[in-house]
Amino acid sequence: MSRNLQFYIGGEWVHPAVPRTMDVIDPSTEEAFARISMGSGEDVDRAVAAARAAFPAFSRTSREERMALLRRILEIYRSRQDELGEVMSREMGAPLGFAKEMQAGTGIWQLEAVIRAFERFAFEKPLGASLIVKEPIGLVAMITPWNWPLNQIMNKVAPAIATGCTMILKPSEVAPLNAIVFAEILHDAGVPAGVFNLVNGDGPEVGTALARHPGVDMISITGSTRAGVSVAKNAADTVKRVAQELGGKSANIILRDADLEAAVKRGVAGCFGNSGQSCNAPTRMFVPAERLDEAIAHAKAAAAAYRTGPASDPDSVLGPVVSKPQFNKIQKLIETGIAEGADLIAGGAGRVEGHERGYFVKPTIFAHVAHGSTLSREEIFGPVLAILTYETEQEAIDKANDTIYGLAAYVQSGDLARAREVARQLRAGNVCINESDWDCDVPFGGYKQSGNGREAGEWGLEDFLEVKAILGYEGQG
Template sequence: MSNAQKFYIDGAWVDPVVPATLPVIDPSTEEAFTEISLGSAADVDKAVAAARRAFATFSQTSRDERLALMRRLLAVYMRRYDEMAATISREMGAPRKMAHASQAAMGSLHLERMIATLETFVFEEMRGTTLIAREPIGVVGMITPWNWPMNQIMCKVAPALAAGCTMVLKPSEIAPTSGLLFAEMMEEAGVPKGVFNLVNGDGPGVGEAMSRHPGIDMMSFTGSTRAGILVAKAAADTIKRVHQELGGKSANILLPDVDLEAAVTRGVTACFGNSGQSCNAPTRMFVPADRHDEAAEIAGRAAATFRVGPADAETSNLGPVVSKQQFDKIQALIETGIREGATLVAGGPGLPEGTNRGYFVRPTVFAHVTPDMTIAREEIFGPVLSILSYDSEDQVIELANDTVYGLAAYIQAGDLARGRKVAAKMRAGTVYINYPAWDAGAPFGGYKQSGNGREYADFGLTEFLEIKGVVGYGAA
């Protein structure tokens, strides 16, 4: 990638103000495959200045002008779709097939949905003689994670474009090459200079400078709750809007009337998807106490069907986790689960058999997990499932909600009416009943320490808008 050590600022590829580089590691091999530049506050200043200049004109563009830009971007994205899938696979370890079918697809699907949203979105309405206007908030700072890189980039960039905002993006420094490729796509689509800017870097060097910057009107952050707290604190002095999608520890409640074999098997698959590196993964499976051991046996069989291996291997359906830091964290939590008395049903610590390099984690299932155990409370972010038991519907609702997080919840029910009843009592931003198909129009975001604000479709677009009331606008 020719622009790997450059930033995209004010419509041009530029060198960092202060030279500094960081290797990008292929998690399947533990070897560097490229280097990026690390930015500083000086680079953020340049990008914000460009975005502020561009906002004066881009904020005044028509709906049709913004739609034309977004449609050009979609065409470029689809033409380079295979390249994006391969880039994501290498930088964060998603198996090639999964990267093509899911990881890269999130970018195009969200962009398509935002185009459809913009076509009919109501920016102005009259209430009596008062005009209610929804206007772009301004310059948006965006910090995105490594686990679903294009999903989160597009969930921020697409609504910002639709709203008429300008932006500065900092992709994850762990998986930055997809962001650089996306910047090339934006350039090819003809985004006006200064509307989209990209500065690579780490949290202390770039993320904090963005969050504190008085020229940024809104911070949109996706990542860990720990990092989200730092963003919010840094942003507080300038009273900017802070939109966050953070961690999760999602419950998966299997009600007594389900087909246990199917419900447990699909629950394991949902938990292990993307090597367990999804903030909304159903990592706590609640099963009726009298069927706990049966569920554990089914989960063990399901875990055994996963083939762990390099992202580019045809046989792999579970790739590595993204980094040594992540690998070490997961290994420590697996050891903690054993030490605290959970029953190891499948997997466990150490590398899978036949591997001696790469950040590969054995697909792991714990049974007889109690709510006070560390693995039932902390976000592991790896292919590790905890099975807990319950005695009554009221008890499982209480246990499921007993977490600092509230991003997602899952309900499996033979009786849909009963499933809906339980869903209504979940303190989570999204509830999924009976493993439904993914919906790009459903609001995505969390309660409690899982964040604030929502993404996807019109819910996401609204986050990038300010509301203005013009009283007397319609007076005679």
């Protein structure tokens, strides 16, 4: 039975208070293939009531009970991994193999990391005659994006369960179906009624209602910086905690001692992955000025290897971007780059040849990009790479840091000690040396307008906890 037109509130699938629907569009075809209900303030009120009613009992469950619950979720999630991948491939356009392995796989990896952190996490510690206690913050509202849907959902839901919080999830209305399957998984795992609630809807209606609601103790959002600012403003009157993982314009510094060809190819792959729709993508590549022509040649060759096509085509390396508004935004920024004088060396504006339907963006690379230009400043969120140059290592570091963002940064070098020194000077929450493997146990989050707070591993647990000091706990003699 399809749950697409229902919400999950208080352990039950329920109909919206006010009937209102929205089509879910397949970005490979531009055609609607499903429909969801859109929530209202009344639905938020119902979910808040259910979550608050569940909090007293759930917050006092034992570590062993919550650990067993997380392990049941993991077991059922694994059994439905392929289904989750198929859903996300259809709704957000990721090639099917990539969606099954990576998009759905990240949910498993993030949950396993939370379980590892939870096993060793200390919720209490003595301090003299006092006891320091970390307790669940309460009811957490969660707003998640469409680009890595289950990665971000799991990064919020798993630590909330581990710490004893209750929650309301509002997934992106652009790619909402994976969250409905996820709600079924939690229900089948035996998550107590009211602990997890799902209300679909858009930001202006449901997102705003959650941020403003006095019954919500914390709001955790992953999205654009613009959306994060709006949520923070709406949450301010109730002084709730706001955790934000927002936009990025990540620098990739290729030092002179790096293998240039390998580093450029890695940089192109990092930028183009998930059709460029990753907030931590290395979208600004810095190369030594005297080796720009070599870098251009390597980048052009790398871009030529990417085949763009429908998510269902096993030969597709890049799928479409997620929506018409996103496609139009990317096209406008590509045109702006050309107008501002950057050198287009691959791709460009317009539809991919042979695809008159679908939101397919040409894998695009610009060189001779001026520092301070639109291409160097704005988050494009598509397969568009900007190549900039530097004369000195310090110039590269200064330009890399000269941004409103600070989510991620990358350093490529043949000298690990040199790369480490540069990494320490970059103002970003994550710095990756030589495209090292991703690690779900480390904290993820940004500096500056890339947000605040950290997700993943033990740092993800910390965000959902309050700290209490019980003085005189050991008595006075």
